[in-house]
Amino acid sequence: MLGLYLHRDSPVHAFPVGWKLAALAVAATGLFFVASPVAIGAALAGTLLLFALARLPLGAILGQIRPLLPVLVLLFAVQAAFVGWETGAATAGRLALLVLLASLVTLTTRASDMIDALERGLGWLRPLGVNAGKVSLMLALTIRLIPVLLDLVQEIRMAQRARGVERSALALLVPLLVKTMRMADHLSDALEARGYDPR
Amino acid sequence: MIELRNVRHRYGEREVLRGIDLTLAERRVAIVGSNGSGKSTLARLLNGLLLPDEGRVLVDGLDTRGDARAVRRKVGFVFQDPDVQIVYPTVAEDIAFGLKNLRLPRDEIARRVDAVMARFGLTEHRDWPAHRLSGGQKQLLAIASVLVLDPAYVVFDEPTTLLDLRNRRRIAGVIRNLPQTALLISHDLDLVAEAERVIVLDEGRVVADDAPAAAIANYVARMG
Ligand SMILES: Nc1ncnc2c1ncn2[C@@H]1O[C@H](COP(=O)(O)OP(=O)(O)OP(=O)(O)O)[C@@H](O)[C@H]1O
Ligand SMILES: [Mg+2]
Numbered sequence: 287m288l289g290l291y292l293h294r295d296s297p298v299h300a301f302p303v304g305w306k307l308a309a310l311a312v313a314a315t316g317l318f319f320v321a322s323p324v325a326i327g328a329a330l331a332g333t334l335l336l337f338a339l340a341r342l343p344l345g346a347i348l349g350q351i352r353p354l355l356p357v358l359v360l361l362f363a364v365q366a367a368f369v370g371w372e373t374g375a376a377t378a379g380r381l382a383l384l385v386l387l388a389s390l391v392t393l394t395t396r397a398s399d400m401i402d403a404l405e406r407g408l409g410w411l412r413p414l415g416v417n418a419g420k421v422s423l424m425l426a427l428t429i430r431l432i433p434v435l436l437d438l439v440q441e442i443r444m445a446q447r448a449r450g451v452e453r454s455a456l457a458l459l460v461p462l463l464v465k466t467m468r469m470a471d472h473l474s475d476a477l478e479a480r481g482y483d484p485r
Numbered sequence: 486m487i488e489l490r491n492v493r494h495r496y497g498e499r500e501v502l503r504g505i506d507l508t509l510a511e512r513r514v515a516i517v518g519s520n521g522s523g524k525s526t527l528a529r530l531l532n533g534l535l536l537p538d539e540g541r542v543l544v545d546g547l548d549t550r551g552d553a554r555a556v557r558r559k560v561g562f563v564f565q566d567p568d569v570q571i572v573y574p575t576v577a578e579d580i581a582f583g584l585k586n587l588r589l590p591r592d593e594i595a596r597r598v599d600a601v602m603a604r605f606g607l608t609e610h611r612d613w614p615a616h617r618l619s620g621g622q623k624q625l626l627a628i629a630s631v632l633v634l635d636p637a638y639v640v641f642d643e644p645t646t647l648l649d650l651r652n653r654r655r656i657a658g659v660i661r662n663l664p665q666t667a668l669l670i671s672h673d674l675d676l677v678a679e680a681e682r683v684i685v686l687d688e689g690r691v692v693a694d695d696a697p698a699a700a701i702a703n704y705v706a707r708m709g
Contacts, residue, residue: 291575293612396612398578429574433616472569475534479562480572480630481554481586 291396298340299394303403310391317380323372326379333386340394350389351382358382401426423482427473438465486510487531487560487638487668492540494526501526503689505540515669515677515697517704518686524670527686528642531668532560544638558587561636561665565643567623576618576626577602577611583634601633605659621652628659641669645676674701 293299320326337347351358358378366374392400401422408418442461451457487509494502501523518524529535530542533549533556542549544556564570573579577598584594602608605625610618618626624644631639641660645653657676660667671677683700685693685707693703 291612291614396578397574398581423572426573426578430572430615433614434568437616469569472564472566473572475529476562476564476570477572478534479532479557479570480583480634481557482582483554483586 292342292346292393294341294394296340296394298336298390301394303395303399304407306391306395307400307403307407310387313387314384317383320380321373321376323375323379326376326383330379330383330386333383333390336390337386340390342390342393346393347386347389350385354382354385397426397429434469435462435466438462486545488541488543489527489530490541490543492527492530492537492542494523494530494535494538501689502530502537505689505691507684507691507694509666509668511681512666513669513680513682514667515671515680515683516686517671517674517677517683517701519708522686523689524686525642528562528640528668528670531638531640532557532562534562558634559637561631561634561639563624563628563631563639563641563644565646567620567627567647570627570630571615571623574614575611576607576613576615579615579626580607580630580633583630587634597633601629605629619652620648621655624648624652624656625659628656632663632665636665638666638668639663641667641671643671644669645671645673674705677701 317326317329320329334347358381361381362371362374362378364374365377404425405418405422408416408421412418439458439462442458442465446454446457487507489505489507489509492502492505493500505527516524516527526535530537530549531544533542533553536550544559547556547559549556571579573582580598580601581594584597589597599608602611605628607622607626607629610622615623615626624647628644644660645656648656653673653676657673657679660669660676661679669676669680677683678697678701680697683693683695683697683704684691685700685704687707692707693700695703
């Protein structure tokens with residue numbers, strides 16, 4: 287879901303970043319006050335319309351939802367069995383809507399713009415000791431490092447499987463920790479070498 | 486010109502550099518040596534990432550102990566693993582990072598980022614997530630992110646170790662054509678042979694300092 291910006295000329299892309307983030311926050315909160323499956327269905331349809339307006343390919347939408355599908359089905363099934371299908375549909379719909387809206391924002395907003403918006407948005411907290419520059423760099427690094435860490439996990443798993451170690455949390459955790467710490471060391475060197483100066 | 490004057494460095498009790506005296510004025514200098522001989526430590530001393538325990542390191546007369554910030558602007562650094570030097574999620578953003586740290590105006594940042602992307606064939610990948618680039622492209626990005634800052638010297642610490650043959654050649658080509666003064670640490674002897682001067686380190690000392698053919702022969706003999 288992260289770092290997947292797709293460039294298009296669209297009003298959704300051009301919409302100011304700060305407002306996009308604010309709208310996402312409002313929508314995500316508001317969702318929990320909506321219980322009617324019909325209303326949630328309408329919101330879903332509206333969101334899909336926004337995807338179309340943003341000229342994003344159907345594949346982009348499916349790509350966001352696919353990993354979630356088992357969870358959605360399970361949520362629906364459990365709630366439908368114990369509470370009723372309306373509740374089940376509403377819960378599953380809400381989660382789908384949340385992921386779609388968040389994806390819509392990440393797909394149509396450059397991470398750097400989001401980070402800049404955050405930096406500006408947090409500027410007023412400076413007197414309270416919040417360093418907006420640091421927060422935004424941390425966010426950028428997090429987005430950047432998620433795929434790197436996932437690769438690392440894969441690599442360690444593979445190396446262990448090759449030596450006959452099957453899934454063991456400890457066997458994964460220890461080398462992961464060691465490697466991550468070494469990575470953090472190198473990263474801080476790299477930040478420093480490129481003139482980063484936290485202030 | 487970079488000068489090291491009787492430089493010593495230790496990690497804890499262990500002395501890793503034991504009195505290095507060097508004056509580096511050539512456009513292409515390479516450093517070779519076995520694992521743990523102190524090459525990376527030496528490299529990190531050149532731009533003030535590490536400060537010597539004894540002795541001095543001078544870059545165009547500036548002591549790394551004094552104005553570390555000014556020294557870092559002069560000496561760019563490319564590390565072995567591009568994954569730990571790319572800090573922003575996408576190509577153009579990452580190149581812009583160092584320029585933002587210099588607090589340059591937005592339009593100048595944009596102009597310089599565009600120019601360097603064009604130079605390294607990264608323009609079509611400008612909004613790509615860095616993790617979708619190939620290993621060679623990632624290293625190109627790491628190099629571009631350093632060169633965009635226009636350093637007078639570039640230190641490369643094993644820039645091709647993780648790359649396949651084709652990408653190794655590509656990066657070698659980039660280094661060959663750099664207008665800057667380059668200091669190259671590498672185990673790739675073909676690449677090292679292109680330097681004007683080759684320094685061999687062993688257990689924290691300079692044991693050979695010569696033209697490539699002679700220095701490499703010395704190094705290979707030591708290894709054997
Ligand atoms: N941060 C550190 N703390 C403690 N010891 C270190 C540290 N960095 C390096 N060393 C040790 O110092 C010695 C020299 O390390 P250095 O990285 O400079 O060698 P190198 O010549 O670059 O080796 P390689 O070819 O493996 O990259 C090694 O024995 C290493 O284990
Ligand atoms: Mg090294």
